[in-house]
Amino acid sequence: MRAEIIGVGNQTRYQNAFLSSREYLSRELASLGITLGSIRLVPPRTAEVFAQLLEGSRQGDLVLVLTAPEPAAAQAVTDAICDGLRLEPRTDATLARQIARRAAQQGRELTRAEAETFSAAPSGSRRILNSTGLVQGCAISAKKQLMLVLPAVPGELTACFSSSVRQ
Numbered sequence: 001m002r003a004e005i006i007g008v009g010n011q012t013r014y015q016n017a018f019l020s021s022r023e024y025l026s027r028e029l030a031s032l033g034i035t036l037g038s039i040r041l042v043p044p045r046t047a048e049v050f051a052q053l054l055e056g057s058r059q060g061d062l063v064l065v066l067t068a069p070e071p072a073a074a075q076a077v078t079d080a081i082c083d084g085l086r087l088e089p090r091t092d093a094t095l096a097r098q099i100a101r102r103a104a105q106q107g108r109e110l111t112r113a114e115a116e117t118f119s120a121a122p123s124g125s126r127r128i129l130n131s132t133g134l135v136q137g138c139a140i141s142a143k144k145q146l147m148l149v150l151p152a153v154p155g156e157l158t159a160c161f162s163s164s165v166r167q
Contacts, residue, residue: 003029004060005039006052007152008077009068015041020154021066028161034062044072049080057145066152069134071114077149078120085142087122095119099134110134121149128164130156137164 007018026036037060042048056063067073078089096119103110121138128137135151137160151157
């Protein structure tokens with residue numbers, strides 16, 4: 001099995017996070033017998049994310065989408081997946097309120113729309129909750145592909161991966 005990584009967000013600001021997360025995933029996936037292919041860094045624009053999702057799905061059986069803690073990145077990822085798989089995004093009002101409170105505790109104010117963006121996931125996906133950060137993960141399968149959306153922040157990725165994905 002082969003995995004491809006797509007990092008979505010401001011490349012200048014989050015490049016180190018993407019690369020640290022890749023190192024962590026390389027070790028974890030190797031222990032599961034999964035070979036890690038390339039990492040593609042893309043700006044938070046739906047069309048570009050969609051193009052990289054297509055390329056990643058051609059190259060690997062598993063596509064890992066690392067999402068930076070930016071509303072634009074979360075929106076682009078959700079929109080690209082939903083558009084590509086013809087799914088509807090669904091938000092979770094309770095989760096959106098929790099995310100807004102968490103952001104406020106971290107000194108960051110989110111609008112209601114931004115909190116809802118972070119709480120959105122494609123319909124039919126399995127949520128991978130992030131109890132410490134803003135980006136929530138999800139797992140979705142389509143045909144013989146598995147796609148995991150995970151936070152790009154290394155500490156949050158580690159917590160989500162070890163508590164949900166490895167299980």
